[in-house]
Amino acid sequence: MQHLRNIPAGSRQFSALALLTAMTLLMTSACSREQAGADLPRFKLDASRTTVSGLSSGAYMATQVHMAFSDHVAGVALLAGGPYGCAGGDLETALTRCLNPEADKSPDVEALASLAKSRAAAGSIASLDGLAGDKVLVMHGSLDTTVAAGVSAAGAELYRKLGGAVVKTDMGRAMAHTFPTLATGARCDHSESPYIGSCGFDGAGDILGQLYASDADAAEAATGDLRTFNQNAYLPEGEDALLADTGYVYIPKACSDGATCGLHIAFHGCQQNAASVGEAFVAEAGYNRWADARHLVVLYPQTRASYAPLNPKACWDWWGYSGADYDTRNGVQLRWLANAAAALGVALK
Template sequence: MNLQACIFLCCCSLEAQFQLPSYNVDQDHITISGFSSGGYMAVQMHVSYSATFRGVGVISGGPYHCAWSVPESERTFPELANPQIINVTKIQAIAEGLSEKGQIDSLEQLKSTKVFLLAGSLDTLIVPEVVEKTRQFYTKFVKDSNIHFEEIRSVHCFPTMNYGAECEVDHVKLINNCAYNAAFKILNHIETNIIEPQMETTSTAPLRFNISETLLTWVNLTAIGMDEIAYVFVPDQCKSRSIRCKLHVALHGCTQGVSTIGEDYVLYTGYNEVAEANNMIILYPQAKIIPDVNPFGCWDWMGTTGPLYATKQGPQILVIMKLVQHLTGITIL
């Protein structure tokens, strides 16, 4: 074996054995956000694990268990994006029933959490009225003063301060330059004492890791429309574990996974800059386009992974929560 081949095999072997470590995470500062299908999933995870997630940010996302508020024949897109058919009262009752059965955390846990909602006035895919339904859902369970709703002049996109296509122009990557730092706006509301970043870059890069290798167990991620690859951004000050850091889970929208648009969502949405300035770790799970399973690379907001999709036993939710548990070292499941 020549030296080059030996180096290649050794490097591959080390990479295969790499395990993402646990960090010193403050369990009172774990939050989540998402865009589009990621917004729906963020709501589902916030409601299901409200004892864990102390806040949620939703960009162009609808209310909890939205699909179950309509007849099964209408549980398709774009029907589910029609605000006229979303029955908020019914969804609230569904949530209460699931809470009583222990399939989601007690809804009492939601009261003190914080909610940030953002809609685009030019968004024709998830219209602002759908995001308003999300606000209406939360009003029964969260203090009014903890809910913040904004609407900006944008198409269906993740708005950034200075990256992407023009704010009013549809673009395949769905990340647009709106002179609006959505990542900061979200985290500034749902977290405490957040410093606005002054730098447009970070001193460290997100880490790419394999989910099955990290969890030390094989998970059939293909069957539930997820990628084996995920990312985590860990500021230098959090790597030593000498200080307690915050943790935020950031969920991309449909067709925004790394297998589709590369690492743009991980690198350019603005989360990392906020994280570095505020001792915060960012976890980026990845949905994946898989024919006949997840054709658009969405997070499951319609029940495609089964009837428990929006509960503590939802297949995608469980994988993400196992990653949260691993990163924090806190027993959640």
């Protein structure tokens, strides 16, 4: 999404339009606080059926979750993202090397593999043994001008270099930097709000088909319950995780009725949070009808925009705005997620 590239570096000055846009997002977030929702319900969840996916900054967040908790997360799908650890805690690196870099500034996969190995040895992410048998899907559109194909390819290469995971790539579809659906959203060859594209391709169905057994029939429409919940209830030790007050969870009827279900966590992209696009991503990306067919609770965490720290586009933290340990088990957003997952009924740590 071009909105991700437009995050200004520390040395850049904000335009008046950018300032007004971010202030509007912040005001919208503040107004929603009275409707934060209830606490998350607990379900009978099969811990071996926990997976994650994400678009753009959400893809970077998804790989951070997978690497931190691969001993509990069985697979990941990355759409228009890049390799774990790419930004190295630096916004300028994120905006250059990890988005659309010059040829000589592409992600250094060898260095990132060494980083992952050292962190695993230190216990700041899961042991790399946890990757064994995990399913990894890396998807990238051929019309994407925001994240280079080579950056996404580096994400797949890193997983292959670390070993253990079953890696599949899907790099040739004619789509821009957007989440693909069969017939919902904007033009597939454009990256524009709500960053959901009518592409004649069921991206969510393909993602869940790759991460889970592919013998489920899709429902005609989602028949479960899309609920809001209070994200502040899961703050680790009360620490600000820089998230919105309200998150979403989709609950198939079978899961509500006591069936054993899996958990899928879907991360939106920058400016694709509910304060920016309403329920477009959580209701229209296509996950929910497949969740019915596969008996999956779907968690849709939500970020919030901020100026301090610098995150006016409400991206997930993949460069360090929440702290130096943002992409480890000690990161505040990862600790928040572990608390939310535990409330639903599955451990990540």
